Amino acid sequence: MIVYGVALLSGCMLAGLILGEALGALIGVEANVGGIGISMILLILLSERFKRKLNLESASGKGIAFWSAMYIPVVVAMAAQQNILAAFTSGAVAIVAGSGAVILSFIMVPLLCKLNKTD
Amino acid sequence: MTVFLDLASRVLVKNGLITAFTLVGIVIFLSYFLSGRLTKGRLHGSAVAISIGLLLGYIGGVITGGEKGIADIPLFAGIGLLGGSMLRDLAIVSTAFGAGLTELRKAGLAGILSLFLGVIISFVVGALIAFFFGYTDPVAITTIGAGAVTYIVGPVTGTALGASSEIIALSIAAGLVKSILVMLITPLVAKRIGLNNPQSAVIYGGMMGTTSGVAAGLGAVDPKLVPYGAMPATFYTGLGCLVAPSLFFLIVRGLVG
Incomplete structure (x- = not known):
């Protein structure tokens, strides 16, 4: 079913x-540590x-496949409820810090991929 | 006519989640239409839909001055439920159905490495930029750096270190900028950074770390890659909350204090 x-x-x-x-409480962090990853x-x-x-063919499988x-x-609904205004009006330091982190992280992805292949 | 509009909107408000299903369906339909007509499918329909979603979030913020984008308008409050963390997380977990453990294991070590590097790099960039903007207080520098990790790590760190509410607000904004840019940029650069297989998705997820950014970014590139990227990303915020207010703060204080 x-x-x-x-x-x-x-x-x-x-x-x-x-x-x-529980993992968060154990290491003394006020956050859920990997809960969704563990669920997956x-x-x-x-x-x-x-x-x-x-x-995927079974009825039970279809119950999961629907959500996926x-x-x-x-x-899309998640994107529509982001606080976009606050992100871009709080100050230049927030914009520069956020975008700097993103740009450098994107540059690192192919480098790490190469490392993964040579292993 | 006004009587009709009045009662119609009452129905829509009362059945918020159903209104949200309808609205999102319309947005996605329009997006696939635009994607096909304007970009000849080069920019995927879901990428267009997510961009329209962000635009709606901006409009909602301008109209209401609230914090929840379009969901702050009572008529669209259901969007808050549909796209809130509860259903978002359920949808993310469901993508793991059919994902391969072997694929995950293949990227295991690189995934863990990218997770640690991702937190460190984002923090260092954020902290350096705070320093260049004239902040010299180690609490402020650490809090803004933590915000560049994710918009949850920022306030958690700021609260733990006793940062001012103004600095905490900045750190949240830095994290929001990060997650929005990840949503928008990922589909544009996916090909160039080789984001087309489970292993690179694991590395990407560990490197970016923002769950919402990664969820939307990979969804727009190829929904099959979502579980691989989302998995490491769910550990990223926890790791950030662990090291930013402790180890990272001590290092920053040692350098500028």
Whole structure:
């Protein structure tokens, strides 16, 4: 049933977030450390383990696939509620610091990719 | 007529999430149309849609003066739910369905390296720029540097170090600039930086770190790459919150204090 997939996806997310919250508390950080990443690993492991019941053709799989198809719409809605005004009117130092970090980070990506290949 | 508009808008407000589904659907339809007509598909429809989303966020901010973009307008409040962190995270996790563990493992070491380098580089750039702008107080420099990591690391660090609210606001703005630019620039430079396979997506996610930026950026390039980039990005803010108010602050204080 489709709802099994949705429930499994939601369960993975909650379990991951709880673990991420606990990890944050453990190292004394006021943030969820990797909760969503942990949720993703859980979902990957479960879908490998139950491949026969949980694939793109199965009903349960469709419950998960729906949300992944809704990914772009959700991201568009996310973009529409960003505080764009504050980002670009708070002061030059914020704009220069933010864009400097982005530009240098983009330059680093291909360099690290090359390093990964020569390993 | 005004009576009709009144009751119609009441229905839309009352069913905010449904209004949001409709609105986002219209935006995406327009975006794919524009993408095909104006750019002949060179700029992907989803990249156009995300840019329109950002534009709507700007318009919402100008109209309401609020902090939540278009979602501050009552008629579009449902956008806040649809694009809020709860459903965003659910959608990100769902992309992991069908992702390969082997692909992730292949980029494992480079991914972890890029995660640490990403936090360090963004912090150093932010801190240096704060210094060049005349800030000499180590708390202010560290807080602005932390903001360049992500807009969560900035205020967390600033609060921990007792920075002024003005500096904390600047650090949030620096993080917002970063995530917005990552959303906008990624689809434009994807080809040039080789962002077309799971391994480079892992490195990109670790390097950029802003969950919203990476989520939108990769979504616009190829949704199949999203899980690989999102995975390291979810550790980035946590790592930043760990090192910025402690190790990084001590280093900054040692240098300028």
